[in-house]
Each structure stands twice: as C-alpha cells, then as structure tokens.
Amino acid sequence: MLDNNQLLRFTTAGSVDDGKSTLIGRLLYDSKSIFEDQLEAITNTSKKKGHDGVDLALFTDGLRDEREQGITIDVAYRYFTTPKRKFIIADTPGHIQYTRNMVTGASTANAAIILVDARHGVIEQTKRHSFIASLLQIPHVIVCVNKMDLVDYSEEAYNKVINQFEEFSSKMLVKDVRFIPISALNGDNVVNRSTKMDWYQGAPLLHTLETIHISSDINKIDARFPVQTVLRPQSENHRDYRGYAGRVASGILRVGDDITVMPSGFTSKIKSINLFDKELEEAYAPMSVSITLEDDIDISRGDMIVRTNNKPEAVQDIEVMLCWLNNKSANPRTKYTIKHTSNEQKAIIKEIVYKFNINTLERITTDLEINMNDISKVKIRTTKPLMIDSYRENRATGSIILVDDATNETVAAGMIV
Template sequence: MEITNNQLLRFTTAGSVDDGKSTLIGRLLYDSKSIFEDQIASIENTSRKRGMETIDLALFTDGLRDEREQGITIDVAYRYFTTPKRKFIIADTPGHIQYTRNMVTGASTANVALVLIDARKGVIEQTKRHSYIASLLQISHVIVCVNKMDLVDFKEDVFNNIVTQYEEMSSKMAIKDVRYIPISALLGDNVVHRSTNMDWYQNAPLLHTLETIHITSDNNMIDARFPVQTVIRPQDNEFRDFRGYAGTVAGGIFRVGDPIKVLPSGFTSKIKSINNYDKFEDSAFDGMSTVIALEDDIDISRGDMIVKTNNIPEMTQDLSAMICWFNENPARDRAKYTLKHTSNEPKAMIKEIEYKVNIDTLKRIDDDKQINMNDICKVKLRTTAPIMMDEYAKNRRTGSFILIDEATNETVAAGMLY
C-alpha cells in the first residue's frame, strides 16, 4: 500500500518516570529535521544555562514552565510534525503514577501507543498500567521501545528478555499488534536511523515503522448516528421557513432521501437536504459537521439523535461502563453528576461499583468500593434521560462519555460503554 503525506497518524508515548519519553520525541523531531532553527537555538541556549554539554532533546516537548523547572513532564504535551510519507500528532504523556489520567486523555484518540521500557528495569508496574489503558481504549498497535540500550552495552539478550516479559504480560490483554524496537533515544540508535551498535536487530527503526504501519480508519461507516447540537432557524426573510439541525456525524453515512428516526421521541421522517456551509451535498459521513433538514416538521432539540430507521442504537438509562477517575476527590456515594455523551447531557448517578482493576496483577478487586484518583473500575450508572449508545468497541464517539461534577464543573471521570 502506498503511503502519502495526506495520511495522519496519531500516537501517544507512555512509560515510567525517566524512561526517556520526551527525549525520544525530541530525537524524532531533531533527526527528522522537523524543528525550526530558532527553536533549536532556543533549546540550545536553555541547555547551556542548565550546564549541559549537549542539547537537551526533552525540551522540545516539555513546554510548560513547571516541567522545565522540575525536569519532568507533568501534562500532555502535543506536538505536530510531518515527513514525506505521513503527518503525525504526538501526545507525550507523563510517567508518574498520579498522572495516569493524563495517559487516558492523551491516548483517547491515538492510533498507535509507544510504550517505553528502561532496558535496565524491564517491565514494571507503570508498563502494565499504560499497556492496560492502551488495551482498554482499543488502540490497535503498540510499539514497545526498549530504551537506554547504551546503558546495557547494547546486549541482545537484555532486549530478548524484556520482549519475553512483555509478551507474557500483554497476552492477557486485548492488544492486536505488538512490535519491539531496541533504541537509545539519547544517542539516536534505531530512532530515525538504523543503529550501528545493534547489528543483531534486523527490523526497521522507529520512524520508518511509524511511517509504514497500516492504520485502519476510526470512522464507523455502518452505524449512522447524528447527535443534534443545535437547531438552525435563520432570521433572513429568504430562509425564514428553513429549519435545520446542526451537528457532527458520529457514525455511518446519511444521504438525501434516507428514511430516519429521531430518538428518543421515535418520530420518523426523511432527509430533505444536507447543507455543508454554503452548498448542498448529496451525503454526509462520519466526522463531517453539517446541517440536516427533514421533510417533516418534528420537535427536535439539542441532545436528540437522528439515526436510520433500519439501524437503531441501544437506548437506555441504565449504563454499564469502565471508567477512569480523574479527580483528586473520591467519588461521592450516590452523588449526581452531569454525564456528557455526544451532545446529550443528562444527570447521572453511580449506582454500583462492580469491581476495580489491580493494574499490577490485572485482577479484579471486588471488595474495594472507594473510587480514588486514577482508579480504573467497572460501574453501573443511572441517568435521568435516555442515552442513545453503542458499545465503545464499535463506535468511540457514541460509546464514550465524561462525568462532570455539578458543584465544581470539573471533569471527574472518563468512561467507555459496554
């Protein structure tokens, strides 16, 4: 398959503290010549001020002032670069266990997860935690980068032992494709250019792997879903009788003339027109922002969903979900939250905590009913209005949600529906 630079690949980096995630991204940007000269000059100046003899590659991603002062990454740093073969969006996530929630944020839209492992330490708890999150978020490809090979004398047996450890661990997860690359982010071995220190490794370096890895579209072209964001009623006399429904298609394809059903009301009609900015279209597909007009005058408002009559999502007020708790404050017993699902925002209550996941052992914890920050658990929720949902594995948009604390307006959790 020919790869062109029109293709976009989103990938996230994950690993424990000081595994070299930011240095790896800096090396990718630096060696692929994806950094402007003034940026390089600025980083070189900062490196000299820190008393470093060589350029600190990690500074290309550690953009926040607190990060620079502490020498760590404490938030998700997004970077963009392009090569002749592909465009890339990178989410560099922190390694501390208390920032697991940031890993969930960075990985939520990723096609590929880069899991870094320190060659001296092997597979540790954070490796398992981040790999489990990648599995939970249905990321199809994982590239395991065994970093700091220069500190173990580039020994092949060290790399092979870590591959064995990871394969044993990942076999318990739903990860479809795992690849292994021995690298030295600091020296550049097997990042952009093939390593001369590890001639025993015969596969491609990291950048070539990222450029050529086959990614399937996240777009669901089967289940037609159109969450209504707002109703369009122009004040202009020429269009005063026009009523359209604006939103972003969250799955499938809608065509003019298609019979549709509006949920939760159940009213039916047909699509009269599809308007994309200043022109009319014959169809609208997954990911497209558009305005749909119907042949019949139906009472529709924000939070309703337009679907095809022959493909109806599940409509329920009782939800089963895996959630990651973001907030520093624990979940309050039977507290009410705002559940934001597509454009629908009903109130919701956590009815039951079925179990929590021990990331270290990947086993269920059935006797702990307290949800604290970074906990991953299976819960049952009850909403005040119906949710039109698909399972997360089928549709990321209609299968995911966030919980918002009514009192503080803080996002306290992200969830995946099952």
C-alpha cells in the first residue's frame, strides 16, 4: 500500500533542448496540477510568442532571461500532488555552464529523470548529469528517451539509446535504472500511455513516479549531533540550565546514553532532551532539539556529540570528490572557508589527485587545473579537525562546501571519500 502523504523529490537533467521544461509542463498540465489563472497567463504569453497552443516550458521557466532566451538558467522548483503522492520537482539547466546548478538541484533528490533526445542519443551532458547523479548516490535514475515523435516512434531508435546508456553507466554505481520512451510535447507515456508505441510494455512516467520506492537517505545507525549554539537562559526558573541546541544529523540519541564530545574527547551522559517545553526520551534525525549533559563540559558551536561506542573520524586531512562551481579556477594554496555540518574552519586544497573525463570516466592526472564544472578528487587540509564520515555512509556528515573568503561565494561542493 502506498502512503499518499509520501513526498518524492526528483530532479530533471539533460542537455539543452532535450525538453526538460516541456516535460514538467506536460506532467503538470496532464495531471491537472495547474491553477486556472496560471494556465490563462501562460496561454496568453504563448499567443504573444506566436505559438499555436500552450508552450508547456513556460510553466517552469520563470526568470525573464529564461523566457527571452528560451532556456532554463536557474534551478526551478515546482510542487504538485496526485491522489497517490506529493512531489517536489527540481528543473535544472541543460547548458554546460550551468552544470553547477544541477549539483544543487540533485543534492536532495530521491530520483533523477535524465532526458535523452532520441535523435542524438547519449551525449556529453547526458554523461555529465548521470555521473553527478551517481556521485550524489541518487537511488533511482529514470532515463526518458524524449522526442520519439521525431523518430517516428521507432523501437530501434529507442533501443539504440538504451544500449548507449547501459554501456556508459556500467562504469558507475547506479542502483536502479529504468527507461521510458516519451514525447513530452505530445504527451506520449508521460501521464497517459501512448497508443503509438505498442511495443513498449512498461508504465508511463507519472505511474513510475507514483509507485517508485522512496528510500530514506538518513543514516539511522550512527548518532551525530553537531552543536549549533549553547543555550544559557537568564530567567529565574532556568538560570542553571545549560543546553546544547542543534539538529540531529543522523542516528538516534536517548536519555542516559554514554556520549563523547568531539574533537575534545570529553565524555558524559545525556541528562535530558528538550523540544520547546517538552522533555523527550529520544531524538532522531532530522529533529532539532536541545540536549543537556550530566557533566559541565566546555562545548561550543562546531563540536559534535556522538555515542561513545560509535565515533566518527576527527581529521584535518580529508579526501573529497569536488564539484567546482565558480567561474574562477581553483587555487591550491588559497585559503577557503570549509563548512561541514555546523563547523566552519579555514582550509586549503593541499593536492589535486585527479580530474574526471566525463565522456570516458577516465582519470586525468596531467592537466590538473580545476575549472568551473570540473569534477575532481582532491586532498584538503583544515586548520582544526572535522568530525567526518564518508558520504557513502552518511550524507549529513560526509558533505562539505568551500567558500571564497574574499567574495563570500560558494565555490565548490564536495563528497567525502
């Protein structure tokens, strides 16, 4: 039985003009998830642009530059609901210069829809987006072979794309890959089954999205509580209260648990767990609570409370798969601010181990300059220890971002190896 309150987050990715925005417009339009005033506004805009019918892409391309240029630039989030499930869509740009936006949109996704133009097959952007989906460990990948109407709904053209994608994806760690032949423009196999592709026996896209299994990306085993702030109320009733507020990043913490504060190594027991004015017996991810301890320990923002018998590594040298997001190249000896959970430290890129050739997935060890949209394995040195797990084991404590101190721009996002 499906829980109709379940929320599925999915991202769309693909090359320019593969039809991502049109596909989302078709999903919203055919599932009757568009308000009348929205439909009227888009219909009027479509007429002004000289279209015969409704330009479905306009439902997601909201920025003025996007509408003028006919492309998607920023990540557009859309929400819709069917009787079976709730959805959040992240429509990401297809241009190579906006690959960094795809990383942002895909970082919280349960599934990725990768569009491939049936005429062109698997190209560099298809590979780049598939590789990012693999790096981010998105559990489900749905490859939609779009524009089937332009290849006369040919099963041969569809199978050719499947063979190309499977040959490429065999080198990546993707758990679940599904293929659907569609025409976003005409609505074939998007919400309703196509009558023009009898050779396809699978479900349409919306049914697949409604029934796909949603697996939680929260680590339920390793208890990690990054401290955000120390609470010291000044009221008469709470003058002796000293609580540590934050969000449980993973696992479960219970009253009476033996804990260790990292990186100091001090130990204690959990005295109480508070949620507003309620006392709880346990807290689990992603709850935001305050915790008191039986001992008075020096704890500040950026420290992490963990169970004594299950501690992360506290290290200053970390290996990271880095997606470079900035226009300026990475400078290995420049100081950046690294942000990891509630911890902020100064850091440098100590060494660039290799870059990836997206087309072949080969490792490049000669030309090691990191430019925008490059994906590389690097070694980072921090001024103080970070309490880390690998991204594969724990997304919350296995991810970092780098910030340029001069401009305050986020220049890179990384997954700890």
